[in-house]
Amino acid sequence: MHSLAAFNLGASEVCAFDYDTMSVQSTTTLLSKHVPQKKWKSSQADILAKPKSQKKFDVVYSYGVLHHTGDMWKAIENACAYCKNGGLFSVALYVKTPFCQFWEKEKKYIVNIN
Incomplete structure (x- = not known):
């Protein structure tokens, strides 16, 4: 819901991740339904691991x-x-x-x- 809220507040892009795969699936389902045309990514990741992306x-x-x-x-x-x-x-x-x-x-x- 926070990712969708970010778009509603004007975000042009959202990158969301969670350790829990069910949370990732929920985010994917929600964003696919409500903002399929927007630029977003939802993935499983561990915040305790060194950041993989330099973004x-x-x-x-x-x-x-x-x-x-x-x-x-x-x-x-x-x-x-x-x-x-x-x-x-x-x-x-x-x-x-x-x-x-x-x-x-x-x-x-x-x-x-x-």
Whole structure:
């Protein structure tokens, strides 16, 4: 959904990757349906591996995943490597709260109704 939002906000190109192949497939399905004419790529990759591409981007965005990698600081460092000088690096990290059990149940419920 964030990749589609990027296009809705004016991005001319989106390069999305995730370690989880189901997430990659979801992104591919969503973008194929809603913006098939736009320039985009969705692929499986590991942020802990050294960046394969030397391509740099104006905006690098990660929401709520880098702290789940097992090496958060390496993941952040590698994600930053994709950002152009003067670009925007936006990352959201979160910590456990008393509400975590609620969100876990909600996610399972949403998956079950879809």
